[in-house]
Amino acid sequence: MHDCNDPDLVPRWFPIARSEEVEKRHVFHAKLLGEELAVWRDDEGRINAWENRCAHRGVRLTIGDNLGAELRCRYHGWRYLSGTGQCSVIPAHPGQTPSPAIRAKAYRCAERYNFVWVSLGSEGEIPEIATLAGDAPLTLRSIFVEAAAPVVGAALAGIAGATIRDPFTIETGDTIVTLLQPVSQGRCIIHAALTPAPSGDARLPVLRQHNERLSALRDAIERAGTGRLFDASTATTVDLYRRQVADTRLAYCVAS
């Protein structure tokens, strides 16, 4: 179960991985709003994001096996079908069809902008991000921060030239979009994408430069907390961000 009481936040779509991190024949572990997820790609390329708990005895599905069309639990080998999460095989009872009531809890998920997005609710759409709408953007290494998403969002808004799209989507320059994944109340992941993707030899230095900037930002947040991070020139944007956060009642991850 997620631990979020904020009804506006639960159905919202969040990026939980870069597309390339969810490889075939692997099971990727993610966490969103306190809910653990088993994320896996079937051999057709389709993504699944399931509650990370086998319906049988609660074993984490992330320690199971991605068989290509089914996910198999490590404990008793129960198999769940890609797409529906329906249990298809119970090895202790070969030849019997498992009850339709036995299924993995599947969340809505989709790929967009080279990220895997998940919504824990049943309404709403993936946010449109015009800057990323063109050619496939280049995703940066995602950065885990030991701080609540709005704290990190305020720090991102404090970067010179930042534009706030919403409390979880901040463009920190003309070509870079950062997206926040609220992992739990006090933790988040910064995903980031560059567009257009720099080509050839330019790629590596650009990636490295952005990675260093974001890592430095993370270090500063974890060291300093909020407050002292910003200089006067960006105070207005940071203020704007904080007001937006207050207006959208992000009760879940805002320190009161």
Add this chain to the structure above:
Amino acid sequence: MNSSDPSHDQVVRDEWHVLGALEDLSARPDWDTRLLGEKVSIRRKAGNTFDVLGKDGATLQSQQRYGYLWASLGTPARPLFAIPEFDEPDRRNLNAATFGVHVSAPRAIENFLDMGHFPFVHTDYLGVEPHTEVKEYDVQVTNDGHEVLARRCRFYQPRASSVAEQGYEVEYIYRVPHPYCAVLYKANAIDAARMDVIGLFLQPVDEEHVKANMLLSLIDDASSDTTIRAFQQTIFAQDKPILENQIPLKLPLDPRAEMPAKSDASSITYRRWLRQRGVRYGTVAASA
């Protein structure tokens, strides 16, 4: 603490609980451990006897049995369960392993009762695909409601013990005579008329941590202690990561919380039995 606080579970406080193997205890000076989340101190006395003291320094009831030290934080209503085979003169009794596991005691008992995981967790030892079927077995509550008993448990095993060289269908009997202890009987690989006995005795360190002790009482004069221990420790090490990845770590007693199959008959009965006895420690209560 109030009566609905699972950490103060009088039913469980009044049970005998294992505190370690005597052969390990005899090798150490005084030491402290934890039982049901409370500090317990073991003080060595003359002649390999022990005093067990509770957190307030009061002496707890204790005894030595089956090669282990046992104590109670409360007042046991009954003697410790019986394993008559243990006292047969030609048996080899040994503590095969003591393992810390980050899981509740009831989850570990369920794992011990469970044959369905053999081909997947103990691949090529206790089970192997395609021999995954769990045939129907009998399970009942016996001994005036004090024990769960599962009989006619049959399973194909490629290598059922440290002396087995080929696969065959083994037959097990499981007893659960204590919320946190279980005893398994299986026909000896050499002398089919007699049963090897394996006891799993869990020290509930707290609600989500156990120290699991495995007693072997064997009719086996060939293998060395080292070989026997190595086999059981391999099996144990295969279960540990599974147990530590169960959500929740406590055992849900609500029948709707998890989805059993027919092969889980012993687990269903065990959960119901815990519910009826009013065991709360290490479980998630059924919602009304």
